Amino acid sequence: MDERIFEKVKKIVSTQLSVAEDEVKKDSSFVDDLGADSLDLVELIMALEEEFAIQISDEEAQGIRTVGEAVDFIEQKMV
Amino acid sequence: MDLKGKSAIVTGGSRGIGRAICLKLAKLGADVAINYYPGLKEEAEELKKEIEKIGSRGYPIEADISKMDEAKKLIEQAVATMGKVDILVNNAGITRDSLILRMSEDDWESVLAVNLKGVFNCSQAVAKYMVKERKGVIINISSVVGLRGNIGQANYAASKAGVIGFTKSLAKELGSRGIRVNAVAPGFIETGMTQGFPQEYREKILKQIPLGRFGLPKDVASLVAFLASDEASYITGEVISVNGGIIL
Numbered sequence: 317m318d319e320r321i322f323e324k325v326k327k328i329v330s331t332q333l334s335v336a337e338d339e340v341k342k343d344s345s346f347v348d349d350l351g352a353d354s355l356d357l358v359e360l361i362m363a364l365e366e367e368f369a370i371q372i373s374d375e376e377a378q379g380i381r382t383v384g385e386a387v388d389f390i391e392q393k394m395v
Numbered sequence: 396m397d398l399k400g401k402s403a404i405v406t407g408g409s410r411g412i413g414r415a416i417c418l419k420l421a422k423l424g425a426d427v428a429i430n431y432y433p434g435l436k437e438e439a440e441e442l443k444k445e446i447e448k449i450g451s452r453g454y455p456i457e458a459d460i461s462k463m464d465e466a467k468k469l470i471e472q473a474v475a476t477m478g479k480v481d482i483l484v485n486n487a488g489i490t491r492d493s494l495i496l497r498m499s500e501d502d503w504e505s506v507l508a509v510n511l512k513g514v515f516n517c518s519q520a521v522a523k524y525m526v527k528e529r530k531g532v533i534i535n536i537s538s539v540v541g542l543r544g545n546i547g548q549a550n551y552a553a554s555k556a557g558v559i560g561f562t563k564s565l566a567k568e569l570g571s572r573g574i575r576v577n578a579v580a581p582g583f584i585e586t587g588m589t590q591g592f593p594q595e596y597r598e599k600i601l602k603q604i605p606l607g608r609f610g611l612p613k614d615v616a617s618l619v620a621f622l623a624s625d626e627a628s629y630i631t632g633e634v635i636s637v638n639g640g641i642i643l
């Protein structure tokens with residue numbers, strides 16, 4: 317897993333969901349561990365799209381449930 | 396009640412009800428982005444001057460809000476020039492009246508494109524911004540016709556009823572982000588839209604208005620200003636009528 321991507325994702329997740337950065341672990345689930353609601357998830361996806369200049373379809377977004385999954389997805393998209 | 400320090404966008408703001416809304420918001424201290432349809436620049440510039448006389452700031456911005464890219468640019472430009480947007484009033488609207496048996500596909504599509512899709516276009520663009528700010532107010536101008544229907548206005552009634560469903564859904568979706576979304580349903584108001592009515596038709600409608608007169612643009616503007624203000628901070632998902640008690 318790309319640590320630089322993880323660090324950036326961690327920052328975004330922490331601001332977007334108003335949680336401390338050290339609460340954001342690779343296996344944290346956005347909904348179950350970090351308390352995201354459906355609108356948070358959409359906002360988060362949009363923030364990631366903006367930060368990494370990528371497109372994430374709704375279907376792809378459905379598959380991103382944890383911080384680690386987000387990092388992996390971004391890594392794949394960026395190569 | 397005041398709107399000091401707030402910034403507003405009013406679509407179709409250069410004339411009629413939109414113009415009265417711009418003036419009212421400005422009078423209460425808000426900066427106002429006056430959206431105008433291509434070709435109405437002079438009107439919008441004249442209104443800007445009037446707003447400056449009141450002591451506020453007006454910013455004319457051209458856009459056909461039925462087009463998504465233009466609506467997006469309108470919101471972006473308004474945020475860029477005013478520094479922020481607290482209030483969006485979706486006021487732009489058109490009529491293309493005809494009995495259903497004679498209604499052309501174009502009559503249907505053009506009314507829906509401005510009155511309903513235009514509201515979607517501007518609201519979506521502004522919601523992306525307001526969600527980040529965790530606050531904001533959206534006010535959609537519907538119509539008594541959207542609540543009760545009217546002969547010769549199936550397209551218009553459908554668009555205005557659509558605005559009500561849209562308003563209630565957005566209120567639910569965005570409430571948790573401190574964004575209020577309401578609709579205003581005017582009755583018959585003296586503007587370009589109603590001026591062309593034949594005399595007999597006017598009289599027929601007047602008989603159905605307990606207050607005995609058509610409304611004025613400022614009657615609608617007062618309600619919009621109230622909903623835009625913090626005085627209305629617990630009101631969302633509502634449709635409020637301003638129609639002289641009309642029995643349509």
Ligand SMILES: NC(=O)c1ccc[n+]([C@@H]2O[C@H](COP(=O)([O-])OP(=O)(O)OC[C@H]3O[C@@H](n4cnc5c(N)ncnc54)[C@H](O)[C@@H]3O)[C@@H](O)[C@H]2O)c1
Binds near residue numbers: 431539580
């Ligand atoms: N006048 C009434 O009796 C009445 C009653 C109920 C609801 N309304 C609603 O109030 C709103 C204002 O109507 P009004 O009576 O002031 O009419 P109006 O015709 O005087 O004003 C409508 C404004 O919308 C603008 N507009 C139209 N298409 C546009 C587009 N694609 N992009 C940007 N601007 C556009 C026009 O240029 C105009 O400035 C409308 O939504 C109308 O449906 C009016």
